[in-house]
């Protein structure tokens with residue numbers, strides 16, 4: 089539902105102007121700040137961003153007004169990597185990991201992604217949608233206006249279609265705008281015919297059904313030794329391209345698997361994780377249109393031996409995005425916390441991390457035409473922080489900084505107790 093709204097007196101408005109592509113290199117950290125700024129939203133779209141006095145002069149019509157004194161306004165945050173529909177609870181695995189258990193040992197003890205798949209297949213529809221909705225509440229409170237949601241815990245044609253359908257149903261439970269991704273080649277199923285035959289099933293049966301039903305915007309897959317190594321991942325990417333379905337790749341999450349090179353060569357919109365991508369591979373692939381989606385919370389949770397080399401990606405002209413990787417093994421819901429963690433973990437500046445979670449993540453989801461920045465005519469999607477400068481996302485760690493989340497001019501989350509200050 090689109091609304092009219094004036095926002096006045098913000099300490100800083102970060103416009104993050106859209107120059108026609110995701111930001112990379114020196115531009116990764118450019119926020120295009122308007123101090124003392126105001127925003128006019130009309131019919132749900134950005135009508136003006138300017139000094140508050142100019143907004144009052146040019147948009148004096150009586151519309152709801154929000155006083156953002158002492159606050160910073162960002163484009164609505166875009167979460168481009170989440171797995172919110174699953175059953176079961178794997179908290180014990182984290183304990184085992186901290187005690188030194190390897191992923192292989194945890195799988196032998198009955199854990200890992202496969203345990204989620206067994207639980208999810210057995211769970212009833214309503215329980216799955218309720219579980220997703222609980223996640224959405226926390227993700228929204230972390231400042232997100234657009235959320236990408238993946239299937240991937242079904243791994244049969246019927247179950248993957250079911251999860252995509254339930255994700256569609258779950259949209260009614262949140263004010264966030266959802267973007268749907270089919271993740272059939274998440275892992276090779278342990279009760280299946282092996283990675284080769286399973287990848288063929290994805291290509292020949294699942295993907296055509298997903299496309300025919302029109303229930304997903306993207307095809308995501310893992311490029312990882314042991315599940316879908318380079319040749320299988322490449323076949324999946326090429327097949328998807330021939331069907332006109334945009335792709336993205338879980339790449340090098342657990343080991344160097346040529347994931348980054350595969351994603352770039354296969355024309356994927358994005359490659360996610362990239363924790364174990366070797367420096368040589370980043371240098372030799374060089375600048376590419378594929379966006380590197382980094383997941384700092386995942387690297388911390390999985391106690392990885394190395395980090396994605398964020399600075400080297402930037403130095404090679406690769407645009408960076410950031411996500412939480414909310415999933416069945418750990419439930420990191422706050423994208424604002426991920427921005428803050430990306431600063432200390434990857435040594436990104438807060439501005440670089442904010443661009444990663446707004447404009448660049450909108451490009452990951454092909455939603456750049458109408459969101460990710462405060463350009464005129466884009467959606468009036470805003471994340472308003474209770475801090476005078478956006479840099480404070482990096483320094484006020486753990487503080488409840490998200491004050492308002494606004495979608496098309498309508499407040500969909502109020503972070504403070506008490507009434508929303510609207511007339």
Ligand SMILES: [Zn+2]
Nearest residue numbers: 169171338413
């Ligand atoms: Zn993932």
